[in-house]
Structure formats: C-alpha cells, structure tokens
Amino acid sequence: MKIINMDHVAASPILPEVADAMIPFLKEKYGNPSSMHSMGEEVTEAIDEAREKVAELINAKPQEIYFTSGGTESNNWALKGGLFANRAKGAHLITSSIEHFSIMHAIKALEKIGVEVTRLPVDKYGFIDPDDVRKAITPATALISVMSANNEIGTIEPIGEIGKIAKEFNIPFHTDAVATVGAIPVDVQNLNVDMMSLASNPFYGPHGVGALYVRKGARISPLLDGGIQEGGYRAGTENVIGIIGMGKAAEIAIREIQNRSNHVRPLRDRLMKEIPLTIEEVGLVGHPTERLPGNASLTVRYVEGESMLLFLDMEGVKIASGSACISRSLKVSHVMLAMGIDAGTAQGSLLFTLGIDNTNEDVDDVIRILPPIVQRLRDMSPLYKKTGRLKAVS
Amino acid sequence: MKIINMDHVAASPILPEVADAMIPFLKEKYGNPSSMHSMGEEVTEAIDEAREKVAELINAKPQEIYFTSGGTESNNWALKGGLFANRAKGAHLITSSIEHFSIMHAIKALEKIGVEVTRLPVDKYGFIDPDDVRKAITPATALISVMSANNEIGTIEPIGEIGKIAKEFNIPFHTDAVATVGAIPVDVQNLNVDMMSLASNPFYGPHGVGALYVRKGARISPLLDGGIQEGGYRAGTENVIGIIGMGKAAEIAIREIQNRSNHVRPLRDRLMKEIPLTIEEVGLVGHPTERLPGNASLTVRYVEGESMLLFLDMEGVKIASGSACISRSLKVSHVMLAMGIDAGTAQGSLLFTLGIDNTNEDVDDVIRILPPIVQRLRDMSPLYKKTGRLKAVS
C-alpha cells in the first residue's frame, strides 16, 4: 500500500545523506569526545562541525549552541535553568496559553516551587498580542517564554516584536522554535531572543536530539550537571550519532529551506481549500496565511479525530489530531480551547503536516479518501442529527 | 598503525549486530512512537522490546525501565527527582566521596538549594563501609546514592549490604551502575536498590543513551516534564536509534557477560602484574581483586598522565588518566585523593579499561611501549632526581 506521511510534525524521514553521515559513527568512529587521545579527537571535530552548521541555520555562533536530547530537554532546561540563574531578578514568568506540553508541564513543575506564572491569551487565530507581554511585565519578571510557531495550529507568533519588548525591559527571552526551525528561516539576531529550543527531526534529522541556543552573556544554570561536555553546561557523553545527524540535516536545511517551503505551501493551500469543499462543516484552524508552510489544521464537526485517523491509517494516510483520545492525556488540545474553539468541535481535529516527500497526488488521494470516512463516522454519530450528505466536488 | 583501545570506559566499539539493528531506524523506520497511526506503532514495539532486554539485563520489570540520554541524565534525574519526590522525608542525602561528576555536581547543585549532604569516606582501596552508611542516617535522610563500582579505580562497592540498610530504614537507595552494568552481572533484586543508573556504551551500545531503573512504588518526580513518553516520567520524543541500539546491546550482554569478564580479567591481571615489573615506583590503585574485571588503574611517579597518554597515543595505544590535565576541570581525580593518594602521585595516573577487542598481544605491546615513554618523561621531570633506570624485565 502506498504510504502518505502527512504527520511530519511527529516524524519526518531521515534524509539519506543524513543517514550516510551517521553510519560511520555506528561503525568505526566510536570515540568519546572527552577522551584525550586521537580517537576522541576525530569525534570532537565532527561534533564541532555539526555545531557550526546548527549555529548557521539560526544565525548564531557555534559556541552558543548546546546539544541536548531534543526539544523537550531544551525547553525544560531553558525554563528551569533560566529561572534559576536569573532568580536575582525574581520568580515571575510570562508565557502563552498555547505552549507545547514540554513548556506547559515544566512550568507547572516550577509553579509548585513558587514561581508565579502569567499565561497570555491568544486571539481566534492563535496570535499572542505583544502588547499583552508588555502589560504582563512586573519588576519580578525573570523570564519570558513564547513559542515561535505552534505545532498544532501552525500560527507563527510575532517573536521579533516580543523580543524587542523583552530587550527593552532587559528580561531574558526564550522561544520554543522546535516546530519552526527547518520550516521557515529563523534568525536569532533579528528575533532578539536569548534562548531558542530546536530539535533535529523537523529538518529531517534523527529523533531524540536537539539543541538549545543560549546567547553569549545570557544566564542559565545546567539542568544536567556533571562532566564538562558542552562547556560544562550540558553534561553527559554526547549522543554522537544523533548530533552528527543533526549537523548534516542542518547543513542541508540551510540551502534547502526555501525550496522546502515553496514545495509544501501549495500542497497545504490545496488541503485547506479543497477539504472544506468536499466535506460540510469543516473549520480552518489558525491563521490562513501567517502559518507554517506545511501545516494544515482543520476540524470536522460531529466526529472524533482518532476514529478518522484509524480509517485513514488503513488507507495508508498518516496524520495527527488534537483530539482528546489522541492526546494521550485524554484532554482535548489546550491550544484549540485557548483559541475559543469549543471542546466538541476540537475533537474533530485533523492535523496535516507536510514534508518534502509529499506530492500533489498525495493531496488528491487525501481529498478522495477522507470524505467517505467522515460520512461513515457521521452516520454513526449521535451528534450528527441531520442527513449528512457529501457535497459534490465543485 | 595498529590501534589498541584500552579506554573502554570512555568508548567501547558498537557491536556490528547492534549497528545492524539500528540502521533500519535510520532509514525506513522513522516513525514517532507517540503517533496514533501504524508508523508509530512499529517503533513503539521495537522500543518495548528494547525495554524488555534492558530490564532482563538487571533483572527488573520492563515497566521499571525509563530510557534517558545517558548515565548523566539518569544520575541527575535520580538525585533531583528522587529528592523532590521524597521531600516529605526530609532533605538529607547520603553519598560517597568517590562518585562520578554527574553525581558529584548534581549534588553540589542540590546543596545550593538547601539539601544537606553527607559524603562518606573510603578506605585505601576505595571501599565504602556500610556501617558508615548506617551511622550517617538521620530522620531527615531522604535518599542514599552510592555508586556500584568506580570507573577510575575499578573497586566494586558493597551495594547489597548498603541496600539492606537502606531497606531496613525505608530510605530510597540509588546506585550509579554506569560503569558496572555490562561488566559484571547486576541484579536489582539482590542488591535491594530502588533506582539504578545505566548507560548503553559500556556494553557496546551507542553513546548518549541510557536508562534509569525505578523500582515500582519508588517515588520520583520527572526531570524532563512534557508529553507522556516513558509513562509521563521522562518526556521527549525518544532517541529511537539509540534505544534500539541499547536494547540489542543488552540482549547480547545478557548471554555474553560471563565470557566477557573471563576474557578481560587475565589481561587486566597481566597489566597490573607486569607493568610494575618493568617500571620502578608504579602504584596499584584500588583493590587487587574486588574490582571490575577490565579495569587496571596505576600511578607512575614523577610524570604526569597527559604527557604519557600523548606518547602512547602516537604509538596507537588509547588509554585514560585521572591526572589534573586530563580531567578538563584541571583538578586531580577526587577519587584518588579520597583514597589517600597524594595529588602529585595521582598526576601519574594511568587507567586501562579493557574490552572484548583486546588481546594478549595488546598487553605485550603496552608492556613494551610504556617503559621507554615513562623514562623519557622522567628524564625531563624536575621531580625525578635520581638516575632513572629501567628494570630489566624479569
């Protein structure tokens, strides 16, 4: 069966060039970068090269890049380490109400130990208002953390403007750019951020490896204390294979990023335009244009996301959903709720995240496969009281 | 040039079978275990299988194994998460004075936030006295953490006895077994430990992946908050490739562990016996028999470790040293100091850690290569005032 992966936010394939770059480190190059001898050195050099590429991808300096075990660790570290190091400023944190779980739950843990948190609302598109950030600042504000673009709804936040405000008040500013870096060009200088989380898989590197950018001079305490890997700031023998993969993936992303977004944008636009033409009562989620180029987020009324995903999966189409059943914590997406979408509607969430391997034909297939699945489930749904009928494709 | 890797504590080669098991996950199997669809499922199953093997290696249950980014993360998590979850008991921690940096520095971070720490001394062999543990216990003791075997000096600690005492007082007990698991059989049931840190590379898996064993019922808070990977206890998209490698490596270690220690023990014994016969004023570090089978730790007086390592490296011999120059923090090994070895002598530390790829010939080579290097450096040393002369090999 033909597999159509439109769940790139969860899993993008590792590029063959990336895999090829990694394989020598599975075989002959097994040195430990901390070793004094030459076996360690060849690995250190390879890691340094990876660091340079990752730095270049976001216009940072290599020594501002710390490799981590992924977006979650980067986020936890930025928040916990950032607040601890800046505790002289106070213990007030400003964030948004649509952050990824790795921000949300890290912050809940911080609240337990006395950190005060302001969670900014978003409008119906999922936008945070920079003015709200300004208003939320208190003399005790020690950190601002706002995501660059939301993984579920695609909306790209006004990070540059928030960065300016943070700078004006001299408050450290972190942004979770896990869903953003690799999808659109990101420049830490323009954005005025002090810390930025990124992960490798969104730009076709391996899972379980990421980085935290920490601007030179920004204060942060280690989350993983120990040896002096990563300048003493992130201890632990390096995930060499993963870091090499991330570096190679970054190198390719630097030159391909524009092509990639040019490739997925029209496919995304087709999904967002054509699905509502073939299925009644489909809602578009997020902003129509200020969104990640590969992200199409929809809600289908009267049916629940997991059941649609299961039928799609049987037909080879792999996507995600913000429904409660999918979320594993069995709560409907807090992001959609924060945008004012009611819980019932949000259950019908469908999230398509496109990648370089998707084609126009894939979109044709999805537009053909999805409507009968929806109809079948609506016919079973106690919420769908009218006679459901497919609209003819116009 | 022939390469002789006797620095397995830093870097053991990844077994070919392990690399072969990992490669499909670099290529076609790129799913995210958290995905609802079938692409995620095949990966979830592979991770579950890895979890079973790692559990079996230490006689734990699969659901007691949490994958991490390595020994350092496991140690930081056990200490920080263990103390936080057990804070109702108090904020007193008992540890030893010879722990790995990832324990030592995590504890220093904890001290900053008010945790009281008792660091137990060791005797000249590096042994911790279980009676000292008993005496150190206070009503506020919330955690005991003592390493299973020391990576630098090889000494195997009486963990089972300490475990009994911890159990008697109902105090959670963690052991850093990163240097131990894979080298000798380890059984969490016999040892009475509640938490155990392990890493994959010591048993010929990849770097940058490890696990924390947490006995069912033991209390621990997450260090990485976020999604509900690893049962919500260790969030973050999994390092799939690394975990698969660790699982395969564990599977092989289960059946090979006895052969491995039988292979390295006589080689180690030769190094410890023959080097002092060919070089004057060499000290043996650690206990002569109660030590990791592949670990030979020595001190060579009047010369410094790094300079010996550089010359050895030029001849293809890769080893480690606890000297200050090597340590990167430019402090001489705290482990040797704790054993009563003076700083000057400890500078001459040489650490050989043997593995399955070492042979009797390798040992011959080392015993041939090392003495002239030592002599050359001694002749340059202001500490070596006598006429240095090589002893004839007897």
Next chain:
Amino acid sequence: MYNETVMDHFTNPRNVGEIPDADGVGSVGNPACGDIMEFHIKVKDNILEDVKFKTFGCGAAIAVSSMVSELAKGKTLAEAMLITNESVIEALEGLPKKKHHCSNLGADALHRAIEDYQEKQKGETFEKPVDSPEVCSCPVCDVNDPEEAPYCASACARSSK
C-alpha cells in the same frame, strides 16, 4: 494499538443506529472527553429484543459500543445490568489501558437506557445525569507518583474507582 477483535468491531460495528420507537434511551459522555455513546433499546418480556447505538468517539469507543450491543441483545434486563467494564474488555480480548474508560462508558450507556425504560414503566420522568469531563480516564494513572502528573490527577482519581 488495537487487537483484531477491536478493529473488527470498529470497522464493522454491529447494531449502529437509532430505534425510532425505543422503549429506553440512555447516553453518557460529553464531547470534552471525546466520547458520547447513546443506546436505544427495545424491550419485550423483560428481554432486550433490540439494541442500537450511536457513538461519537475513538476507535475503542465505537468497538466497545458495538460489543456492548452484541452482549446485551437477547439478554434479560437483569443480565444486561451485569455487563461490566471487565466483561466488555474481556469480550474484546483486551483494550489498551488508556482506553479502559471507554469500556466503562459503553456499559454505563446501556444501563442508563435500561434505567430509562424502567423509570418510564413506573411512569417517572427520568432526570438524565450530566457527565463532567472527569469521566475522561488518564493514561498515567498507574505511574509511581500521581502528584507528579497533576494534569491528570482528577481523571486518575475517577478512573481508579
């Protein structure tokens, strides 16, 4: 994720629909949880002559509804009231832990339809209970320290009853 039996009931659910002249109707769940199940029953001589359902929910919810309808059909009311969480899971040959709450819902919805029928027999108007989002279960209920998963705490409390 789901076994074959579950997938069979999900892809070919039995007894989907409504009974226009139902003797009893029961529903549970709410959209916030992701599951709503509605059961219609036809009773004759104290026996469930016909059972139909409509379900909004995940794969497990649909499979559970289908299985409950099959288990119930032809049973006496008393027998049907004994259909439990566990019996549904067993009939489905297992459900992922985090889907166990769905099996609760299925039996509950059926029981409410039966209660509705019984109330109507007595001529009483039946006040339908309203479900709160707390009927949602939680996959981290069986972790070591529920305090550490506060975002699920209420759900855990409920599902561990």
Next chain:
Amino acid sequence: MYNETVMDHFTNPRNVGEIPDADGVGSVGNPACGDIMEFHIKVKDNILEDVKFKTFGCGAAIAVSSMVSELAKGKTLAEAMLITNESVIEALEGLPKKKHHCSNLGADALHRAIEDYQEKQKGETFEKPVDSPEVCSCPVCDVNDPEEAPYCASACARSSK
C-alpha cells in the same frame, strides 16, 4: 588537540636539563595542578647565554617550557622579562584555551630564574614564592555563568586576572 608546532616541541623539547653552575634558578607550579617547571639560566653580560628547563606536566607544559627556553636564549634579561603568556602562545601558533595557564607558568618560571639571578647579584637571598593549587586554570572560565561552575570558580578567578 595540539597543533604541529606544539607537538614538535613536546616530542622534541629543546634545552631540557639542568645547569650545574646556574646563575639563577626559578620554578613554579606544584603537583596538585599537574605542572611544575624549573628553569636554570646562565647569564653573561646581561645576556641569557644558556637556558635549560625541567618540566613535570602535560604536553602543553613541556612544549611551553621548550618554547620559552628558545625564546629566551640569547636575549638580554630585560628582553626576556618581556616574554609573556601571549608571546609564548603566539610562538607556539596557538594552544587550546584550557592550556593557556601553562603558558603563564613557563614565562613565570623563567622570570623567577632571572629574579633569582638579580637577587643573587645584589647579595640578597631570594625567598622563593610558593604556588598554591589556585594557579590551575579552568576550562569553563569563559562560560556564561561562572557561579554555575563553582568547582572551578577559584581557578577562573585566578586565570582571568
């Protein structure tokens, strides 16, 4: 780790040894830091006619000693006193950051030998300074928040002077 020039001086150090009838002797470092350098000098007409060293230490320490001895030989005392940390590193075409303290030590040891000579000329007994372990430098000196690397703080304080 080390460049070719450093490795050349490490593997073939120039001017190793002692001068039995030295005009001045200077040494710095202590074993706790991992480096001890001892310089012997022979002075004629205010010029360093001969310079020899013995060093206990890492590769950089040996290379630095060798380079300092070469730089100093033939220079006037005043010129030799101008040999600095930076000039040694430059002559070696660079050293890893964490080894910069070694270059300090080399120049220091030479300068002490010169001072020893000068004190002797004046007929004074020279009280040799004793080094503490704080002369050890720290590789994390240039990280963002030295407070977070307390184990190196004292070393950092010293080396950033």
